[in-house]
Amino acid sequence: MSTVFTLSAGAAALGLSILAGSVPASAQVADSITIYNAQHEGLTKEWVEAFTEETGIVVTVRNGSDLEFANQIVQEGANSPADVFLTENSPAMALVDGKGLFEPVDQATLDQVPEGFRPGNGHWVGIAARSTVFAYDKTKLLEDKLPKSMLDLAKPEWKGRWAASPSGADFQAIVGALLQLKGEQAAGEWLKGMKENFTAYRGNSTAMKAVNAGQTEGALIYHYYYFGDQAKTGENSKNVALHYFKNQDPGAFVSISGGGVLASSKHKEQAQAFLKWVTGKGGQTVLRDGTSFEYAVGKGEASNKALVPLADLQAPKVEPSTLNNAKVTDLMTAAGLL
Numbered sequence: 552m553s554t555v556f557t558l559s560a561g562a563a564a565l566g567l568s569i570l571a572g573s574v575p576a577s578a579q580v581a582d583s584i585t586i587y588n589a590q591h592e593g594l595t596k597e598w599v600e601a602f603t604e605e606t607g608i609v610v611t612v613r614n615g616s617d618l619e620f621a622n623q624i625v626q627e628g629a630n631s632p633a634d635v636f637l638t639e640n641s642p643a644m645a646l647v648d649g650k651g652l653f654e655p656v657d658q659a660t661l662d663q664v665p666e667g668f669r670p671g672n673g674h675w676v677g678i679a680a681r682s683t684v685f686a687y688d689k690t691k692l693l694e695d696k697l698p699k700s701m702l703d704l705a706k707p708e709w710k711g712r713w714a715a716s717p718s719g720a721d722f723q724a725i726v727g728a729l730l731q732l733k734g735e736q737a738a739g740e741w742l743k744g745m746k747e748n749f750t751a752y753r754g755n756s757t758a759m760k761a762v763n764a765g766q767t768e769g770a771l772i773y774h775y776y777y778f779g780d781q782a783k784t785g786e787n788s789k790n791v792a793l794h795y796f797k798n799q800d801p802g803a804f805v806s807i808s809g810g811g812v813l814a815s816s817k818h819k820e821q822a823q824a825f826l827k828w829v830t831g832k833g834g835q836t837v838l839r840d841g842t843s844f845e846y847a848v849g850k851g852e853a854s855n856k857a858l859v860p861l862a863d864l865q866a867p868k869v870e871p872s873t874l875n876n877a878k879v880t881d882l883m884t885a886a887g888l889l
């Protein structure tokens with residue numbers, strides 16, 4: 552399941568020999584870093600290609616999922632070949648940070664990202680963000696019949712009417728936010744209600760397709776699945792609209808994708824340069840103009856104009872560094888969801 556792509560080392564080396572006078576000092580050695588990438592492959596590919604072109608630093612990307620890589624990094628410890636870890640969501644970053652495996656992020660990089668989009672300890676940094684939404688069948692559900700709160704989806708009136716992808720890190724991050732906001736008992740009860748009411752799909756795109764095909768009335772997913780499909784043919788979302796819970800509801804959770812430099816990295820300078828680039832103008836412009844439809848998080852950086860502005864989402868305040876995936880997994884297992 553892990554795939555590897557390496558940008559042409561030859562091309563980068565050629566660039567260096569021609570441009571040696573104009574490339575940053577950090578790129579004038581045989582630079583290369585390895586990224587364990589759990590972000591969407593397409594987004595990281597866009598980032599890496601532009602970063603290498605600009606700096607000459609060659610990047611090897613291994614693709615996997617948030618918690619698969621977090622656990623792998625913990626197992627590998629000081630021997631990890633990874634220099635940088637990129638995730639879709641914060642819980643996997645919190646897991647690695649909890650084992651003391653991150654190098655503090657350079658202050659200049661932290662300064663590029665507002666405080667709400669990075670953990671207070673500065674051990675990793677937000678690189679992008681995504682909003683929880685209820686993607687619903689607009690041919691069946693009228694707006695006044697939509698759930699006012701994500702918590703409503705556990706009530707009997709929603710039995711058999713909605714979908715989610717509980718095995719994925721995206722959904723588990725939402726549960727992590729619910730746990731932090733409402734406590735263990737309330738989260739556990741909501742998950743039990745969910746088990747009664749929902750249908751499991753593997754993957755958020757699949758859940759959205761089920762809504763589009765009329766198999767279920769709504770799905771609790773992230774926003775970009777819809778925008779990504781709309782920007783292509785729209786065939787998997789033509790009957791779908793997005794409902795934003797807002798009002799600091801747990802369902803208005805905005806999840807922060809993280810980036811961190813591993814303490815075991817032998818290429819820390821280049822790894823820090825990558826994080827600085829991703830959170831700066833270069834990386835954030837890729838979010839605005841590319842095809843990921845994730846939110847930009849850099850100070851003063853605009854997101855894709857198709858999106859509901861981040862400031863209008865009325866997201867609840869959640870501390871990313873304490874999202875507890877171990878507890879989430881326990882609660883979801885107890886509720887029969889995993």
Ligand SMILES: [Fe+2]
Pocket residue numbers: 639721755773
């Ligand atoms: Fe995702």
